[in-house]
Amino acid sequence: MNGGSFRRHRRLRTSAGIRNMVRETHVQKEDLIAPLFVKEGEGIQTEVPSMPGVYQWSLDLLDEEADEIVALGIQALIVFGIPSSKDSCGSPAYDDNGIVQRAVAQIKERHPDLTVIADTCLCQFTDHGHCGVVDNGIIANDPSLELLAKTAVSQAKAGADIIAPSNMMDGFVQAIRSALDEAGFVHVPIMSYAVKYASAFYGPFRDAAHSAPSKGDRKTYQMDPANRLEAQREAASDEEEGADFLIVKPALSYLDIIRDIRNHHRLPIVAYNVSGEYAMIKAAAANGWIDEEAVVYEKMLSMKRAGADLILTYFAKDIARSLTR
Template sequence: MFFPQFRARRIRGSEIFRRMVRETSLSVNDLIYPMFSAFGNGPRKEISSMPGIYQQSIADIVVEAREVYALGIPAVILFGIPETKDAVGSDAYSDTGIIQETIRALKKEVPGLAVITDVCMCEYTDHGHCGIIKDGDVDNDATLELLAKEALSHVQAGADMVAPSDMMDGRVAAIREILDDNGYDAIPIMSYAVKYASGYYGPFREAADSTPQFGDRRSYQMDPANRLEALREAAADIEEGADIIMVKPGLPYLDILRDLRNDYNLPLAVYNVSGEYSMIKAAALNGWIDEERVVMETMLGFKRAGADIIITYHAKDVARWLKK
């Protein structure tokens, strides 16, 4: 019988050798944990479609943030649920807004944890869209001014990084300009550079109470069929001053992650979004999959595709599993 000179199983047969030649690694330093902050002192409200994830008070956010920091996770990204909403999302850029108050509490109580903020209007507008409405659609340029104000208010409250997710044309440049003009030229921007109009966001809209009251977001988020457009979007944000570029969602767009990794040398983030989390959780709760194995395989998939940073609701579990 003929045997080939190369036999893959010679290496695969030993755990030590498998570890030595492993091409992709995952670290707790790769993780960002999303959190949802709301005013009030009532009990935490679990998001029904996202088991283990909560809308919670600032006090409870601080408690969980201590847990996150103790696990070695370097950063959280904050989303806010305001007490009141209006047509122009006033709470988004209010000095006493929910995110601004949460930032101050976190920087005081957990100073070693990096605080990143989502910069968008959808959680704060009564219509649920990501900006100012004019003639039935979001007015791009009118929205830029408010996004810039929102980002500045977050940084003034103590945010370490801002992450615009709205997908307005020119928003990175507008935010970079206002931060620089106010002496915050050292604050980095992580841009949701490639954000698709995706069905995977469904559970998040419950979590952030941000479902559009009419229409959808296809006029400003990307068509899932488009690949080359992702390169143009990333190039535009880099030119405007983005320090990190992001792909959202993650699992259906691993090809886009690889395209960006091949074309650009900036740090690359991926958002493992709510729908992806919920599908794994639902299957695990039904006993259909091994949750730890599937989650860790998913994280390695993001890393293998080229991601440096993974924003994921699984972050706390991943951090624990990595310590085994």
């Protein structure tokens, strides 16, 4: 057959060297954000049953985990707090001596060059498990903004490099940006959970963070998984209000949304590879059904290929180890 009658695409796949030369998408350690669960108490290093390899840490053991993250070359982590007590308005979230604030300060003192992100929400700190103030069974949007702003300022005072509000209240970016600026934290960026779906993939996280709602669900403030255009409206609002990063959560079932946001926005995009996505791969690997390392890397590539600049993932340490080899 005449070699000119069709294209020889396989020429660029003939060796590992050539494949490496033409590879379009890469996953690097600098792309990764490692989650960290910090819990009140002492001597706590408790593995989350539904998330093998993920632990809750007390402050007295926290340095061990932070040291390993830094040693692996991961440059950013996000802190989720588990308080010893909760109340209806989530006051431990904005307590200057709260668990997140103390964890942030401790990590920054030991690792000043590590980028420490504070998850800014109320759900782990409210006795009802919702991300805002509950008034007669309704999640009250505007009263919640004041508490979220107080939380963000408290976290910035503790030394957080980035504030990451995850509550999906309307106007939350504007409220937090104004509060940070007024408190003198004009340099602290906001990594907004701009596009956060009411997903079934969050179950293991709620086990880890003790944040499941006691009544009802979060469908009145998190997005309907069926909606695509709504994601554009949410992201546009957050950018207009002053967001510096845009998170899409979850990642794997929403790669089309990541691509849509990438096509319309020039802010850095963060894909949140959530707990349920992590747990499924871990379970399949434990049963010998998949090659975990290969599948994880392929999934990370899919997020980067879709348009994500950064990936928040419970696989961060595993990926960093594989990239080191």
